[in-house]
Amino acid sequence: MPTSKTLFPFPIDGAFHPVFLGPVKAQWTSAAERKGFSLIGRAVDRLHVVLGCHTCGQPTLKRINVVRDHAPECPHCIAARRAEAARKMGARLIAPDPQGDRHYGVYEFACGHTGRRQHHRVERAAAGGHGLGCETCTEARHAAEAEARDWQLIGRARRRHPGYRRYAHTCGHRQDVAVANMRHGDVDCAGCGESWASKPSQIYLFDFTLPDLPVVKLGFSSNPSFRLRQVQRDPGQTQGKLLRAIPIESGHRAICIEKALHAHIRAHCPDLIVPPALFRGPIRTTSEIYHHHARSYIQALLEAVAAGWDPSASGSPDNAAA
Ligand SMILES: [Zn+2]
Ligand SMILES: [Zn+2]
Ligand SMILES: [Zn+2]
Structure with a gap:
């Protein structure tokens, strides 16, 4: 049976292919139907058929043995799925893999940089709501x-x-x-011995606007204004402000005081704690975030620390002042 000079009148996978003259076996048609395709005809040579995808309606060229014995896939559906996954993350699939691996492609990220990525990882990240890191x-x-x-x-x-x-x-x-x-900044230099633990630090209180929820964050850092910038994913939206910072003689001391303050608030006013699910997107932190109305209470605790109260020793700021 010869390959005809006649071409299929529509592009198949992006190219025009010749009709192959020969009978279509009923078992190929039924296999294709079972697997989500219509068998349109034979093409190119005795080994190939044209399938029409039941999902997207587009034609694709497949080997007969794949239709019969395997699970044929529609490349158009796959491409659409990948494009959608990329779009969800503000990215674009812009080219096939330069190294020729069909599992990889070149993506352009939201920032404008490009990178090689495994397609199924991109799809998994999109499904899990993760970003596509650049x-x-x-x-x-x-x-x-x-x-x-x-x-x-x-x-x-x-x-x-x-x-x-x-x-x-x-x-x-x-x-x-x-x-x-x-x-x-938790780093000690093995060369000159400068240590974060002995370096001066600060306990800070930040103020943020989450969508529909004003909050404050209590923490420690040797550089609160840097920490403030870095902790916000989109400062235009969260509009972080430094409310108060009190100097502490060392990083080690600051971490002890910060932990003790969180424990103190948890023990006395657990209602002030904001559930992490409400801030995890806009604010990069794992430590406690408190409701905005906790502001004056926490400020008072900080003033007590500034005045010499040690929250890591037992007792409330009032009786410790004695
Ligand atoms: Zn399809
Ligand atoms: Zn980038
Ligand atoms: Zn050094």
Whole structure:
């Protein structure tokens, strides 16, 4: 049986293909129907048929043995699914993989940078409501976080751990540090001995506007104004303000006081705690966030700390003042 000179009058998978003259077996048609396709005809050579997808209506070329023995897939439906997953995350699938792996593609992210991604990971991230992280932006953020701590990001860590990078201190010493520790300034320089634990710190109170919910955040940092910028995903929306910061002689002392203050509030006024589900999107934090009406109460606790009250010792600020 010959391949005809006649072409199918519509593009199939983006190209015009010749009709193959020959009978269509009933079992191929029924196999195609069972698997979600109409069998339109034979094409190209004795091995191929044209299927019409029941979901999207588009034609696709398949080998007969795939139709008969396997689960044929519609490339148009797959492409639409991937495009939709990318769109959900503000990204676009812009090209096939330059390395030729059909499981990968080149995506353009919301920030305008591009990167190679595995399609099914993109779809999984979209289904799970996760973002599509951009390495370029992530590294730029890590570099800025390091600069705020007097360190410089120089590249990959010596140790094989995705959470670490290599940094240079202002003294010239280089070492691996966990990205999360650098972000919070929890880093000791093994070269000159400067330590976050002994470095002066501050206890702060921030004010944020979540959608329909004003809140405050109590925490510690050696650099509250940097922390304020960094903790907000979209500062235009959350409009964070620093309400109060009190100096503490060391990072170690600050972390003890902060923990004790949270415990004090939890023990005396648990109603002030905002459930994490309400702030997890707009504010990057794992520690407690409180309702806005807790503001004056927490301010009073901070004033007591500034006046010498030690919340990590037992007792309330009133009887501790004695
Ligand atoms: Zn389809
Ligand atoms: Zn980017
Ligand atoms: Zn150093």
